[in-house]
Amino acid sequence: MxxxxxxxxxxxxxxxxxxxxxxxxxxxxxxxxxxxxxxxxxxxxxxxxxxxxxxxxxxxxxxxxxxxxxxxxxxxxxxxxxxxxxxxxxxxxxxxxxxxxxxxxxxxxxxxxxxxxxxxxxxxxxxxxxxxxxxxxxxxxxxxxxxxxxxxxxxxxxxxxxxxxxxxxxxxxxxxxxxxxxxxxxxxxxxxxxxxxxxxxxxxxxxxxxxxxxxNPHSFLKVVGSALRHRGQGGHWLDGATREHPAEAVEGAKAVLRVSGLLLPTIPFFWMLFDQKASTWVIQARAMDPHVGPVTFQPSQMQFVNPALVMILIPLLVGVVYPAFQKAGWELTPLRRMPIGLAVGALSYAIAGYFQVVMDQGTVLNISWQLLPYVVLTLAEILVSTTGLEFAYTQAPREMKGIIQSLWLLTTTLANVAVAIASALNVFSGAGQFFFYGGLALLAAGAMAFMARHYQVHDYYQQDVGGSVPDRAQPPPLADSSKAL
Incomplete structure (x- = not known):
């Protein structure tokens, strides 16, 4: 009880x-x-x-x-x-x-x-x-x-x-x-x-x-297993699961496939960028001049810029930028924000890569130059991470929201495994690694923009069968999933 x-x-x-x-x-x-x-x-x-x-x-x-x-x-x-x-x-x-x-x-x-x-x-x-x-x-x-x-x-x-x-x-x-x-x-x-x-x-x-x-007798995996046992029922391949599961559970499983088909091939490329601020960007900062006026920064300290900027930029975007675009007649919907965010993330790596080219030629840059790519990457984080978690949350019915949140976290796991393997093989070094990951993110931005044009948005909100507010309030998605979840 x-x-x-x-x-x-x-x-x-x-x-x-x-x-x-x-x-x-x-x-x-x-x-x-x-x-x-x-x-x-x-x-x-x-x-x-x-x-x-x-x-x-x-x-x-x-x-x-x-x-x-x-x-x-x-x-x-x-x-x-x-x-x-x-x-x-x-x-x-x-x-x-x-x-x-x-x-x-x-x-x-x-x-x-x-x-x-x-x-x-x-x-x-x-x-x-x-x-x-x-x-x-x-x-x-x-x-x-x-x-x-x-x-x-x-x-x-x-x-x-x-x-x-x-x-x-x-x-x-x-x-x-x-x-x-x-x-x-x-x-x-x-x-x-x-x-x-x-x-x-x-x-x-x-x-x-x-x-x-x-x-849960009607979980996503059980619905999929039932559909595979009852193939050839016509229509969507999951429809065969209606023999053993209610229509709502089958529709929920379809929603999970829709969302995962959009996010899994694209969002990991953002996390490849974002999580390297704690590794690749720190290593770059080690080769920079750490003195900014009377203050000497440690390479790892530059990561303070990200949470500070998040607290500033989210109110600015939500309160000013998004409404301005809406008034101008081009609303920044979630399916527009996420591809833009991937492209902005790629830009942050292009900037950091350019700095690395300059440093590889013998010039010692001041660590304060990292502020610029941090600002751009944080903007990308808000466009992708904040928007993506909320989008995933609203695109699945209540019974499937747990699996959707799991898939969202899985995108980060896949990204870090890929970076870990690439780093262990030591395939890229110097400026090349920045341009490589930035290029992947730019390709992912194009792919997501293309797929988003054909995605059918279907919002699900927390209501019971009668449409009233449930007795227990459900938590909304947090604004910064990379930190909060």
Whole structure:
């Protein structure tokens, strides 16, 4: 049975919300604190003696970094499944948070031991990835029909908190690595994750705990399996599944195929660009002049630009740019924003590639030049990531929204696996890698624009059979899926 606290005022947040928000702030600081220094740590510390050549060492560090990120975005499939089907969100978040803490402890303790350190990365992948789909969904679980109007506001706060944690982690932890060493630099995020776990546990008496649903007899995979057993029924190949499943489930499976057919071949090329700001762009920054006036920046610190810009650019785009295009008669629909975003992302890599060409010719550029490609890449992130998650969420009925969210996260996994393999093979170096990935993103932009012309938009919203608002408010997609989910 779900525990239901006393009904709060319809104009006040439920008392458990501060616990979830506080947990998210500390958890995001812990994750971005350790992730943003990972590439530099691998190059300058863990791999230094094992791989003497710096070029080969940088390539291996990139590969390991992106394998780790692939794990982080694959484990939500496991965490979401365990929460929805068997244990519920609260237990999965609490248990995997403890695994998460243990992973941080391994990083701090085994700074000179590759086996111990990599074990820590595996545990963090399991913990961080496993709780990703659960925390944001649990926020929505805390609201009822009486206070559903507060959901958008709380998610705005939730999203701002994510970027707040990322911003300060990006500024402070690289300096900690430089001046106090790896044990402290990885230890501080570990302490923050332990604090996040305590804060979450502290709200246990207040949470609305939605029980797990158990196995779904009409899941996407079961509908597909049924359709394959009953082929040749005419019309769409999934129609044969109507022998064993309701028409709504079959239509939902068709929606999943429509969305995945558009996103899976294209969106991974954006994540190939975006996630390399923590690897390839950091390596480029290492070769730049770090002095900006009286301030000396660490290469990993430049990642603070992204969350700072996100908090500025989203209100500007949503409040000014999108309405201006709509008034001009050319609305920036999701199917227009995403291809444009891919092309803008390609532009950011063209700029960074040009900088690399200049540097390869012997010119030392100041690290402040990286601000320009960061601005362009962040604009691309908002156009692709923000829009894409919302688009995927609205294009599937309620019963299939979970599989759609899983497919969205899978695009990030595929991207990081591809970059990890390319980095391990060390196929590209110097400016060539920037132009290669930028070129792939530009091709993906063209392909998505072409496919979008033939895509039939069908929005699904959270309503029951009678069309009324459901008793339990459902969480809207978060504005920054790369950070929030």
């Amino acid at each position: 779900a525990r239901t606290p006393s009904a709060p005022s319809s104009d006040r947040f439920p008392p458990q919300i501060p616990y979830i928000i506080g947990n998210e702030a500390c958890e995001r600081f812990s994750f971005y604190g350790m992730r943003n220094i990972l590439t530099v740590f691998l190059i300058d510390y863990l791999l230094r003696n094992a791989v003497p050549d710096e070029g080969a060492r940088s390539a291996q560090a990139k590969s390991l970094m992106h394998l780790f990120m692939a794990g982080v975005y694959f484990c939500p499939l496991l965490g979401g499944y365990l929460a929805d089907r068997w244990f519920g969100k609260y237990k999965v978040i609490l248990w995997l948070s403890l695994v998460y803490c243990l992973g941080h402890a391994c990083l701090a303790i085994f700074e000179n031991n590759a086996t111990g350190f990599y074990t820590g990365l595996v545990l963090i992948s399991l913990g961080s990835g496993g709780i990703k789909p659960c925390v944001s969904a649990m926020v929505g679980d805390q609201f009822t029909a009486e206070n559903k109007h507060l959901v958008k506001k709380v998610f705005a706060i939730f999203y701002w908190t994510i970027n707040f944690g990322s911003f300060f982690a990006s500024l402070t932890i690289p300096l900690t690595l430089k001046h106090l060493g790896p044990a402290v630099a990885f230890g501080i995020p570990g302490v923050l994750m332990f604090l996040a776990t305590l804060i979450f546990w502290g709200g246990r008496k207040y949470y609305v705990v939605v029980p797990p649903t158990g196995p």
